[in-house]
Amino acid sequence: MGGAVISLLSATYLLGALAVSAPILLHLLRRRPRRDQPFPSFRFLERAMVRKRQFNNIRRLLVLLMRCAFLLLLALAFSWPYLPKFAEQPDELTVVLWDHSFSMGAEPYRDMMQRQAQQMVQPASWEKPVAVGLVGLGVRWSGDLTHDGPALARYLDEHGAGQGTSRLDRALRLADHKLHASPGKRRRIVVLTDRQLVPWQDIRINRLLKPGTELQVLTPTRPGFRNVAITEAKVVGTLTAAGQELRLRAHIRNFQTRTVTGVLVTHWSGREINRRPVELGRMAQATFNVSLPTDRLEPHFGRVSLELDDDLPIDNEAWFTANPMTPPTVHLSQHRRSTADFVRIALAPNPKRPAARIEPLTDDVSADELSESGVMIVRDGPTAPAVVDTLDESMRQGATIIAMWRNTAAMRAWLSRHDITAATAPQPGTRRLAAVDFDHPVMAPFLGVRTAGLFSILFFDPPEVTVPGHARIVLSYDHGHPAMAEVPVGKGRLILLATEMSRDTTNWPVAPSFLPLLRELLAYAVQHDVATDNVTVSDHPLPITGINEVQDMQTGDTVALQRDRFVPRQPGAYLIDADDGLRAISVNVPIEESDPLLLAEDYPYDRIVSTERFKSDPTLKTEEVPDEDRSYWWIVLAAAMGFLLMELLLSNRTAI
Structure with missing residues (x-):
């Protein structure tokens, strides 16, 4: 705002300096004109008096200077604390x-x-x-x-x-x-x-x-403003092998009260791979899926954009990335039937590119090992008390158990430990799905493919399951009981599928939606920290440490770091070279700003x-003055007293 200006009010404290005029005036009044002595007999006396008079004149001048200095410094000393403390507002x-x-x-x-x-x-x-x-x-x-x-x-x-x-x-x-x-x-x-x-x-x-x-x-x-925005661009699937095909899920929303048309263009790894027309009704939204081929096991990036006319083009594009991961480890319990093991087949349809690394769920596996792998698929209730405790402890530590119903006493007893009850339906019959929670991460992809035939799947004599109030029901049968429910347990969760995966209990294993559902369940159970893979524009650095270099994947330019941290101020795809390896992240504009x-x-x-x-x-406000400035007041006052003492010594305590 500029420096403070000393006002006239503070200058009035210096009026005390006018007291200097008093000793000067008295000094001038005491001066007498020199007289010549006519008698030669006084010649030698004259010389002595001249020397004494010169000494007295010098002493009087020094006394005058001491008095003036004392009065000036005294006025300044009492003005000093106030001079810097008043500024004009x-x-x-x-x-x-x-x-x-x-x-x-x-x-x-x-x-x-x-x-x-x-x-x-x-x-x-x-x-x-x-x-x-x-x-x-x-x-x-x-x-x-x-x-x-x-x-x-x-x-x-x-x-x-x-x-x-x-x-x-x-x-x-x-x-x-x-x-x-x-x-x-x-x-x-x-x-x-x-x-x-x-x-x-x-x-x-x-x-x-x-x-x-x-x-x-x-x-x-x-x-x-008129606006159509891409509110989500997400890669579905986990990149675990070269040649694997991923899927882009793009969500578009029309915020206008009129129908709009345009073109949705998808770029992947620096080249255009898909172009399709888009038509959205008034205030409508739609989800589009695009296949993403991969030929290398390394970080990939892409961009999806809308070509249409609106007032806010910045949210007409979105960036997405995919990072390679090792296949997750799944502890799978024993299949106790002589029929085909559809779950194992779905987890590893191609031995060269398995969706998961399957380990047997045996009685000697510890809770720490299970919680470290992150996911288990249980197809019958454990009977040994130690195994029951191990499974429950692993969930409390953060693991996910996908439990597939089997009509045994051991399964009922284990589920009852988590306030889940199941009973055979009083009237046997064939059931279908009647309700789907498409907001759940597992089921959200199915909304974009017109539910993938979920409501045409048949279930033969499914049980009537009751879950606790804090559970989330994902799928429901037409008799009102849950077909899939998620129950939080400690830091982990228990996901119950209320059906066996065999041909005599359901035709789901041979339906087109079975493999995607199992893959989505697996991805949801072992999801890694995707929060830092897809971020929004911000002035705050990302919580990633040990960064050596950040590169713009579109242009190849190196991005400047701030104190060895990356601040995502611009939308785009960025490759982060950190101590723990290479990692691609996408930065997009916040979707809430798209809503007019x-x-x-x-x-x-x-x-x-x-x-x-x-x-x-x-009119004036007192400001704080640092202590180091105030210390000068004491120095000035001490100097004034010093001049007063010297004046007393020189004047020999004589009157003015």
């Missing part, structure tokens, strides 16, 4: 909060909002300093309050619309604190936003701004501002 302090989300780049109002921001910062002056804050999940400041309007205008030009999301609650509190940390007669926060609902959702009305702070919200005259839903026109902005009157609004 500016007439108005302004903090401009610019909504730095990517929705601010919508074409209908992008230029208008930028011009409005320029008009807010250009008039900055000494009397009206301004600071700019770019509001994302945090706030990036232009610096302290300043009078340099052109510099603030350049700062806004350089940043413009962001590529992430924004939250205003914390930004308002930080701006309020910034204003009250500086002296000013009036304090004002100006928010420039597109009136989208997203940044206002976390506002806490009960936490008011400090008294004396004014709030002004500037929005477009005609808010809102607006804040209500009558939103009570005034409820954020305190109605209390600012209790202290003086």
